[in-house]
Amino acid sequence: xxxxxxxxxYLITVTGKKLTVTCSQNMNHEYMSWxxxxxxxxxxxxxxxxxxxxxxxxxxxxxxxxxxxxKRNFPLILESPSPNQTSxxxxxxxxxxxxxxxxxxxxxxxxxxxVT
Amino acid sequence: KQEVTQIPAALSxxxxxxxxxxxxxxxxxxxxxxxxxxxxxxxxxxxxxIQSSQREQTSGRLNASLDKSSGRSTLYIAASQPGxxxxxxxxxxxxxxxRQLTFGSGTQLTVLP
Numbered sequence: 001x002x003x004x005x006x007x008x009x010y011l012i013t014v015t016g017k018k019l020t021v022t023c024s025q026n027m028n029h030e031y032m033s034w035x036x037x038x039x040x041x042x043x044x045x046x047x048x049x050x051x052x053x054x055x056x057x058x059x060x061x062x063x064x065x066x067x068x069x070x071k072r073n074f075p076l077i078l079e080s081p082s083p084n085q086t087s088x089x090x091x092x093x094x095x096x097x098x099x100x101x102x103x104x105x106x107x108x109x110x111x112x113x114x115v116t
Numbered sequence: 117k118q119e120v121t122q123i124p125a126a127l128s129x130x131x132x133x134x135x136x137x138x139x140x141x142x143x144x145x146x147x148x149x150x151x152x153x154x155x156x157x158x159x160x161x162x163x164x165x166i167q168s169s170q171r172e173q174t175s176g177r178l179n180a181s182l183d184k185s186s187g188r189s190t191l192y193i194a195a196s197q198p199g200x201x202x203x204x205x206x207x208x209x210x211x212x213x214x215r216q217l218t219f220g221s222g223t224q225l226t227v228l229p
Contacts, residue, residue, distance in 0.1 A: 004159070033217070035219075040221065041221070042120075042205070042219045042220060042221040042222065043160075043205070043207075043219040044219075045216055045217060048215060048216065050215065056215065058216060059216070090159055090160070092159075092160075100147075101147055101148065101209055101215075102147075102148055102165065102167050103165075104150065104162035104165050105150065105152075105160075105162055105207075105217070106162070107152075107159030107160040107161070108159050109157075109158055109159045110157075110158070110159050
């Protein structure tokens with residue numbers, strides 16, 4: 001089954017304790033992206049990647065890191081989480097080759113992060 | 117900077133009614149526009165994607181239109197069903213910066229049986 005898999009689904013942590021949220025897709029998609037969703041603010045893009053070893057900042061990259069060492073994986077790293085990073089996080093992917101950006105975006109089921 | 121607005125934030129209709137959801141954007145130089153559905157506790161599911169050269173797209177009971185000059189898109193849902201209850205979001209890819217996607221805040225739709 002074609003899917004984007006995020007882990008964990010729920011995470012509670014304390015301020016300053018490094019964490020990683022994993023994202024993996026099995027559709028051979030070039031484009032991958034991370035978003036956070038907050039009430040009243042909608043979905044905002046954190047980082048995106050157009051292919052292996054190619055990453056770039058979105059609208060709200062502060063406090064986050066990403067890496068794209070393999071095409072299928074795009075982990076989100078919070079080196080020193082703070083309470084304002086409490087949010088619902090989504091990973092997404094889509095094709096680029098042959099379609100440009102005219103390919104639907106596929107989303108994972110989300111990771112709800114709470115930082116105390 | 118592109119801004120995407122969806123009004124109303126919430127909508128409740130009786131089953132069987134035809135309805136229209138609205139999405140407006142401030143910069144008409146767009147690459148494409150997508151409509152998504154989000155169910156509680158789930159990720160977003162892509163419903164329709166309209167390229168900048170297209171005026172509309174249809175899938176089953178759904179029809180999405182795009183008017184770049186006025187900065188508007190609508191999602192028409194025919195013969196609504198309780199299973200259509202969800203939050204509907206639109207997202208715009210801007211020309212020249214097509215790598216990034218800007219989302220609206222969504223319209224929460226409830227279809228009453």
